[in-house]
Amino acid sequence: MGSRSTSTSPSCAPRSRPRCRRSPRTARCSASISGCAPRARWARSQTRWRRPSATTRRSAGRGSARPGSRRGCPLRPFVFPHLTSATVIDDVRDLNRRIKRELVRPRTAGELDLKNGEGGIREIEFFVQALQLIHAGKRPGLRLRGTLAALDALLFAGLITDDEHLALWRAYRWLRHIEHVLQLEGGLQTQIVPEDDARRRLLARRLGYPGDAAFDGELRRHADAVSRLFATLGDPADERxxxxxxxxxxxxxxxxxxxxxxxxxxxxxxxxxxxxxxxxxxxxxxxxxxxxxxxxxxxxxxxxxxxxxxxxxxxxxxxxxxxxxxxxxxxxxxxxxxxxxxxxxxxxxxxxxSAYLARTLVDRPELIDLLIALGQSSPSRSVAEVAADLAAVDPADPEHAWSAIAEIKNGHVLRVGLADFAGALDALAVCAELTAIAEACLDRALAIVTAQLVERHGRPPGDARLAVLGLGKLGGRELGYAADLDVVFVYTGDDGVSDGPAPLDTVEWFQRCARRLLGALRQTTPRGRLYELDARLRPSGSHGLLVISLAGWRRYHAEEARLWERQALTKLRPVAGDRTLGDDVARLAADTVYGQPPDAAGGARAIADAILQMRERIERELGIGIDRRRITGDLKVGAGGIIDIEFAAQYLQLAHGHAHPALRTTATVPALEAAAAAAIAPARDLELLAQGYRFLRKIEHRLRVVHDQPIHRLPQARGELDKLARRSGYPDGGVLLEHVERWQHDIRAAYLRLLA
Missing domain, CATH: 1.20.120 (Four Helix Bundle (Hemerythrin (Met), subunit A))
Structure with a gap:
């Protein structure tokens, strides 16, 4: 085993020193052993502490690849036996007490050991490893090395609750972050929070806390949560x-x-x-x-x-x-x-x-198979895979067809919801999955409506085609639960009338197609509603025809489009109908947004001022101006809400997308990441906005999924806020509100720095 570095400087030595004390021959012998030696050693003597440590064993990488790559296989029967000793939990608890006795030296009241102390990193790792030792012998999916990955697997397997998972996941991430900051600060391998008031306050400020009291409170909350959960290992189950x-x-x-x-x-x-x-x-x-x-x-x-x-x-x-x-x-x-x-x-x-997901499961109990599949297969489905399920819907009976589409949609949303609450999908992955479901439903619904029109009115003359373009969160693949679909309809075809028994001219044929599609998707079926379509972002706004010709689209955006319409076009992409036409419209939209340098719109300063004014107008109309310092509880349009992040990303696209093609994406977070890679804005602000977007969308998911309603304001009633907090992994509504307010304050500050 080769050392990673020959440096012996204080700043490098702790990070480069190989850890050999868990070698089967311990520190007394050579750390390099043959590929078959571990199996022989383990067969002779399974010291109690070796099995927990072996759950994280992997090849070190350098040296002979073959022994390292196969080392996990011969040890698996010993680490993860099918029949587990009844004393395994006691062994883990004894090991934890031994570590505290031997490694945690007596300290003053102010000092804390993040790793080996009560409620520390070690207790999280031992909690996870104990459950792996008990269950992974018969469940190969639990044989994961990383603590966080194993935590997810334990949740998918139903061995820990979502609250337990979130508490340990948050504590582990937080404690490891503090540990890294301490080690970077001193260049030493330490996990001790200093007792000295000045050093403690400095550490707190570096971590973003106003003072050491706030830091100490957060530390105590995480440590108490971990300690309580670790104490449940092996305890009699008297809670029932x-x-x-x-x-x-x-x-x-x-x-x-x-x-x-x-x-x-x-x-x-x-x-x-x-x-x-x-x-x-x-x-x-x-x-x-x-x-x-x-x-x-x-x-x-x-x-x-x-x-x-x-x-x-x-x-x-x-x-x-x-x-x-x-x-x-x-x-x-x-x-x-x-x-x-x-x-x-x-x-x-x-x-x-979620009452909505529960109702879906009650109505279709066969979907409980989704629970079994969770953690054993990928929870993701492509648009094509969802469309394959929808292809079985028979359009001959229109009323039954829409109910069948709603039933299939609800089943897929249940799949996403289960994976969401189980932690198998993060907030943005949930958005992508919900968008794929909506796209497939939209395309299938358009096909049914088109077939009905053709049967009665025939086909329009010439090369008649219709494309449905997604805008907003549909265009960005960022839909949440119960989301509306922002769309525009663009058609092409010759003048004249259709060839059916009740002919219609071309424009009326496509107008009727769009109107029927909107009506079909918004109706309430025996299996619930499908989607509300919003076509107000079309060139004629909420007035005039629902559809526009390709020539009319090209002319309008070349001659009349205003800045806010160019801003909306950053999210445009084809989602249903004729894809060739849709791609043509998308290329026209990209040329409208990115074809000219920002000077054509007055420069980056003029773009920023226009976006700021539009945002201020939204706040004035809703009575939530930042100047009043009013906390609205609105995750979307409130000061520091989701719109702030979207507007910041769209400003960067409008101002810099001409020169930086990587910014030409329809999604918010990838746009922010592209801006960071291009170094066109402070990386810290862009990272804050990206993380803030993930946080707010997750809370919004938890808010909307309860009753499948498009809401984005936090509940006023304390009891409902507490329920939302528990669904989101927080102990109560007060803690959740504190996090939301802190995030929105920081998001608003970063938004103003970028645009002002």
Whole structure:
């Protein structure tokens, strides 16, 4: 094993020193061993600490590739056996105590060990590794080396809740960041937060905190959360005692109400009514003891416990009551849940997270297969894959066709929602998936409407084609849950009339096609609504025809387009209809936006001033001006909201896209990243805006997915804000609001620096 550096300077030595103490021969012998030696050593003696450390083993890279690349294979039976010792949790806890005893030296009250102390990095790693040791023998998907990757896998497998996952994920990222700052500052391998007030305040300021008190509070919150979760390893599961007492009918009315309150139910009367409804069905998992079978009683206790642990127990219990009311004991899902207990946790979590997704699952319980697939296959689907599902829709019965499209759409949105809450998709990946679903539905709906028109009115004359162009978040592949679709319709064709039994002239034919498409997608079907289409960004605005000819489009944007319309065109791309025509329109739009240098629009300063004025006008009209320093709770249009970030990215595109082709993208974050790569704006501000965009979109996702409504204001009621906070991984609404306000303050400052 070669050293990475021969330098012995204090700043380099800690980072270049190989760590050999976990070699099978320990520090007393050579660290370089033959490819078969580890297997022999492990076969003879499995010291308790070696199995946790081996979960992160990988090849060092240099030297012989063959032994290193195969080293994990011979050790797997020893690290991840199919039958795990009952003492594995005790072994991990003993190792943690040993580390604290031997490595954590006595310190003053002000000093903290980020790595080995209570609630530190080591406890997160041991928590993850303990669960890997127990379950990875039979679940190969859990055999991951990285702590964060393993955390995700444990969540997908249902072995930890989404709250536990988020708490550990955030704590690990935060603690490692502090550790890196400490080590970069001193050039030493240290994890100790200094006791000295001056050094502590300096560290806090470097991390972006106003003072050491705020930093200490954040440190304590993360450490307490980690410590509490680590303490649950191996502890008896007594949290279901009250659940069992409720299901067995052992509690009186007042005691049951008190128990439900302690479990987290806000409307105890409604909760007791839901339980009573479920108990009346003898096939229900919540049926009283002595009526339900042993299996259904076991499932019921586990489900009620997970419902109580969800973000909204009242909502989750209502959804579960609906599920029970529609299904009997013969339903295979009960056997499936009994055989796969982690699915119970995922089911309770999604029921408490979104009434919309819960309703989809209640209506189509066969979609529970999505829970099983989660973590075993990619949660992503392309437009073509979604379109393949939609191709089976029979357009012969229009009413049934739209309901069938809505049903397929809801199933795919459920797939995305499950992966979203499980952490398999980040905020931008969720946007991309939802956009793919919308595109496929839009294209299939257009095909059905076109076929209906052709049947009655025939085809328009000549080379008649229609393209649907996406703008806004549809164009940027940034759709959220319950999003509207911003579109424009561009057609080409000869003058004349169609060749059907009820002929129409060309313009009217395409106008009717666009109008029917809008009406079909916005209707409410038995399976819910599809999409609201917004065509107000067309050249005629909200007045006039819905469609415009290709010649009219070219003429308008060459002669009359204003700056805000050029700004909107930064997001344009073809999404449905004739793709050749759509590509032609996209090229015209790119030439309109990027074809001339910014001096043609008065220069970068004039562009910035126009965008600032437009943003100020939006704020004035909504009464949320920054000058009033009013916190609006509006994630989208409020000061420091999503629009600030989008306008900043579009300013950079309009001002610099002519000279920098990499900026010519329809998506916000890639535009910011391209600007950073081109060094046309401060990298720190661009990174802040990109991260702020991800943060705000994630909270917006959590806000909209509950009832599938296009809302972007935080709830005013404290109870609803608390529920949103729990869905978003925060302990309560106050903490969430604090984070939102801090992000929006920083986003507004960065936006003004870029444009002002």
């Amino acid at each position: 005692a009250e659940v069992t007492a409720i299901l067995r009918g052992e509690l009186g009315e007042d005691d049951e109400a008190a128990a439900l309150t302690r479990l987290g139910f806000a409307d105890v009367t409604a909760a007791r009514a839901e339980l009573a409804r479920a108990r009346r069905n003898r096939d229900s998992p919540l049926a009283p003891a002595g009526v339900a079978s042993e299996r259904t009683a076991r499932i019921g206790a586990a489900l009620l416990a997970e419902i109580a642990a969800s973000a909204d127990p009242d909502q989750a219990l209502r959804a579960f009551g609906d599920l029970i009311a529609q299904r009997g004991a013969a339903w295979s899902i009960w056997r499936l849940l009994d055989e796969n207990p982690p699915l119970i946790r995922l089911l309770g979590s999604i029921f408490g997270a």
